[in-house]
Amino acid sequence: MDTLNISDKAYSSRLLIGTGKYKDLTQTREAIDASGAQIITIAVRRTNIGQSPDEPNMLDLLPPSQYTLLPNTAGCFTADEAIRTLHLARELLDGHSLVKLEVLGDLKTLYPNIVETIKAAKILVKEGFHLMVYTSDDPIVAKQLEDIGCVAIMPLASLIGSGMGILNPWNLQIIINNAKVPVIVDAGVGTASDATISMELGCDGVLMNTAIAAAKNPVLMASAMRKAVRAGREAFLAGRMTKQPYNASPSSPINNIIASSKNKAA
Amino acid sequence: MDTLNISDKAYSSRLLIGTGKYKDLTQTREAIDASGAQIITIAVRRTNIGQSPDEPNMLDLLPPSQYTLLPNTAGCFTADEAIRTLHLARELLDGHSLVKLEVLGDLKTLYPNIVETIKAAKILVKEGFHLMVYTSDDPIVAKQLEDIGCVAIMPLASLIGSGMGILNPWNLQIIINNAKVPVIVDAGVGTASDATISMELGCDGVLMNTAIAAAKNPVLMASAMRKAVRAGREAFLAGRMTKQPYNASPSSPINNIIASSKNKAA
Amino acid sequence: MDTLNISDKAYSSRLLIGTGKYKDLTQTREAIDASGAQIITIAVRRTNIGQSPDEPNMLDLLPPSQYTLLPNTAGCFTADEAIRTLHLARELLDGHSLVKLEVLGDLKTLYPNIVETIKAAKILVKEGFHLMVYTSDDPIVAKQLEDIGCVAIMPLASLIGSGMGILNPWNLQIIINNAKVPVIVDAGVGTASDATISMELGCDGVLMNTAIAAAKNPVLMASAMRKAVRAGREAFLAGRMTKQPYNASPSSPINNIIASSKNKAA
Amino acid sequence: MDTLNISDKAYSSRLLIGTGKYKDLTQTREAIDASGAQIITIAVRRTNIGQSPDEPNMLDLLPPSQYTLLPNTAGCFTADEAIRTLHLARELLDGHSLVKLEVLGDLKTLYPNIVETIKAAKILVKEGFHLMVYTSDDPIVAKQLEDIGCVAIMPLASLIGSGMGILNPWNLQIIINNAKVPVIVDAGVGTASDATISMELGCDGVLMNTAIAAAKNPVLMASAMRKAVRAGREAFLAGRMTKQPYNASPSSPINNIIASSKNKAA
């Protein structure tokens, strides 16, 4: 069976989704169900002192039996912050070691800070973390992160939350061709076709949040993304026809057409 | 329920496929099944005199109870040829009136001849045919064909069999915005994402043949197309997020992050 | 010398410009000078009865000795209107026969009405007009207009005044490859690179108005367009390098590099 | 006057070119002349022992009085190699300190190795070199290199020698908006319009080699590039019109058209 394999675990779904920006936990739940996602990202934040003690908890929504939680380091701008955040995440999730490392460059673009990301990755891999790492579409950096021991390379399609889709499919293709670990497009997907294109390029999966949460109808978009990822995967496996920019190719026989001057001549 | 309505008949599938270029009728059959298509195009050709009388027949493959057959005029370069071909098709299919009109400009591009197409459409509509008409992405011509009484406008995405996808989504968008009858992308789709993009633009359906038949694995590609069209339709109905070319938008909360100098400053 | 030849007259400039939308005749004059254009389009309109008799006249600005005037049929939506307008233009310009034919489909898109354009072209060619004809990027229609006897085919790059650039370079390429008369991109150019790309595709010239008149600094943009058209023409004649999507090619020698382990290995 | 200013020197030309891959020194010379370039890149290589002592020398071709030589570190894959190469270059050019730093990731893509590039940049700036640095289109890395003290940031448009043009104009735009030092597109330009587009985005200059040297007619392409860069710069300064995807805007007056039913209605 065609599965996405990460850290010795096989997943039937190649769509990974985040849990931010939803109206409420009910919508989050419905979107997750509609998406069929098995790997779900969460963030780690300070508890608000004095907050209502019985406020719903994200973890209650996502039983580990059913989902693989992927705590991230969103909001961290240095290796140190990211490392401390993941130490807390591991404790919070009872020793869970599969995490999403992201170290950002600035608040305006949320573009990854590659130098700090590499620095953090080296330390965290030594500490036994299984890193799915958010990175740019730099093919050399992608290879360096793989060599450090990251379990999945997650290049951006475009800026986080921008919905611009894949801005540079050529770099992405080089990364895919070079990688021996799964390559998952993370960030920038805006609509279903962006996910389909990612999979057609040969990506192993797609991670998204805003494209679903910020759609007018998030639950229906989640369903669209589920189909889009599968469509793209099947198209990739099926092997697309070759493009013919300037020459048409008839789908119907060109001979045995009923009498006429013109097409005889042709 | 969300259906494609053509000539007072509702279809749950928005994927229309052709039957040309397959290895054999078995593969044709399997591809049709995998695609879930309900409207299937066929061509009309001279019987080869002296051919084996028991050669399999395309019509036996497609029981009218199960499928809507759509005879085309592929290979016709004049209004007269197209009209005569459709007269034969109607007789062949016992008075069937839903047909695909295409009048081509030249053999190299198979680009539609708009002048002859309009001429044929006027006559055929008067004769009671229900025309699904292959046309260019010219929005004025599309409107003229609708005004003549065609039941579906089918602009090309790119040259027939080229697999180049949608070369001019802007014209297609204008056609969709102006049309009161279904707009179905016909010709040029090369892979799943092309179909998804067509539906996201607001097309009512997609008609293809080569993209499936010329894939390395046609049956798997047919399955991909089925999902791709649905994904695109759902994404269209869900309403995609707006694009933000240069500003990222975090999916995780930007406050309550554990202590650090940098992001406080931010 | 490399010239643009239209109706037995040779032009050193391949940039044709319109005279609409400028702040005043002074700016129009300066933009024309900066552009180096030799063929200038004008429109024909009703004189405002009771208007100041000494208002500046467009024709005084453009001595026939220096420029080739190209009266257009902008604003005409039927063959009849276009024909009457050109009869008046010919009288206005003392028998001048080189004109720009455009018959529009609707006010919102100003997309050409191909059926009316062909109808008008047949009549006007018989009457001895030399037609430079505005048309869509439909390669079959382009060929039909050439066969009717138009002296230049002028396909749109995108909607008039949209500044969207070339939306479908593939169709444009087919038109260029098929044509024996000059092909001039008309409408849609928005900035210098659009003009350069048009010429690189092999167009014989570019006609624009809004791209210059609606720039913040129209005169400087006119100068940019003059260089852009020449740059594109020279690049077309020079013959560009072939693209290599995934393989780099060093510009510096890869041997005789000073000692190092790494690149020896490479 | 509009000049490109690098290390307190003003250049009237914004086109920088390399000297590799030409047929011979004569063609190199003619291409340089036609391009109008003032900053010329060269490479440093081992002398071939026993080579004819009177073989023509690249330096004789380029009098410092007339040109600014820009020795590069092409072929270097580590910071150490690049640093040693630039030490030799400085000695070779009598203390010349303006150099092009490039540290590559692998031979197949020649994509920059950002980690080694940053490492080398920190050391070389301390040693007093004025670095024009080849980098990826990563906006965070670009800013880091500027903060280190590089005098010009030179992001790739696409792979060296690929001629693919600007693959990610959005990243390039972010780099340009953030930079206080000149941003020069280096690598990937394939034809004139690529250079024009780069300048329209707001780049301060364009550096190329293969696009000229590998053209069928290098000298004519050099002339095209000279005009293309100027056209793009002027268009940038002139301020292009805004795009209107779906609404046309007439260049000729829409009133005072001669009588007709249709356009009155309109």
Place this chain on the structure above:
Amino acid sequence: MLFKMIQLIINGQLHHFDTTLSVDQLLESMTLMNKRIAIERNGQIVPRSKFGEQTLVDGDQLEIVIAVGGG
């Protein structure tokens, strides 16, 4: 009595028959009887119901078509 031979152009090819015949008889001779075909005779459709009645005459031009795979 006098022997009479007729010529028919079927799908663009010339065919000779040593006697006049009905459409039915022609299809019989071509083993196309009861096949899913349609016929155009001199530019006019021949309804299936008329296959028995219509007698083909010398010089008739016929198009006999079937459905095939197409897109």
Place this chain on the structure above:
Amino acid sequence: MLFKMIQLIINGQLHHFDTTLSVDQLLESMTLMNKRIAIERNGQIVPRSKFGEQTLVDGDQLEIVIAVGGG
């Protein structure tokens, strides 16, 4: 003698004149004399050379045009 008034539709607008007049006289009255214009009368071009001869009659429809900036 009997007073006679005529109506002309000029560029789509109704104009009254208390006497018949030539094209020349009309242009004079409109201060368009010697301006670079062209005239269509009831769908037909009026050559400049005929401005003096042609007499306008009641109900004539005229289009009087000039060149303006356009693209």
Place this chain on the structure above:
Amino acid sequence: MLFKMIQLIINGQLHHFDTTLSVDQLLESMTLMNKRIAIERNGQIVPRSKFGEQTLVDGDQLEIVIAVGGG
């Protein structure tokens, strides 16, 4: 005996307690007992198993975090 008050910086905010206390007691006072949280004390993780043992001292810096929605 002498009364002793301590200060703790919890999630960046200064808090006063009129006696030393264990992590457990702190969570109790914050009604975070048995909630799914994790704690960092002066840059080091405090394992849940140690909540009872560890006594907080004046000047301790604590980060107390939970899981929230994020992408």
Place this chain on the structure above:
Amino acid sequence: MLFKMIQLIINGQLHHFDTTLSVDQLLESMTLMNKRIAIERNGQIVPRSKFGEQTLVDGDQLEIVIAVGGG
């Protein structure tokens, strides 16, 4: 007296000389005198002004470079 031979690695290749020699003398022997070159000796630049003084010793590694076309 005793005969002494030295080895130099020049641009990665081993070269033998039957006597010690200065950089100048080496360049002379390689007909590179007064050519536009630069030299690195054991990782250190040899300034042109020092060509006469510096005496090469057995095992020295030299890089002798020129400017070539490059982009």
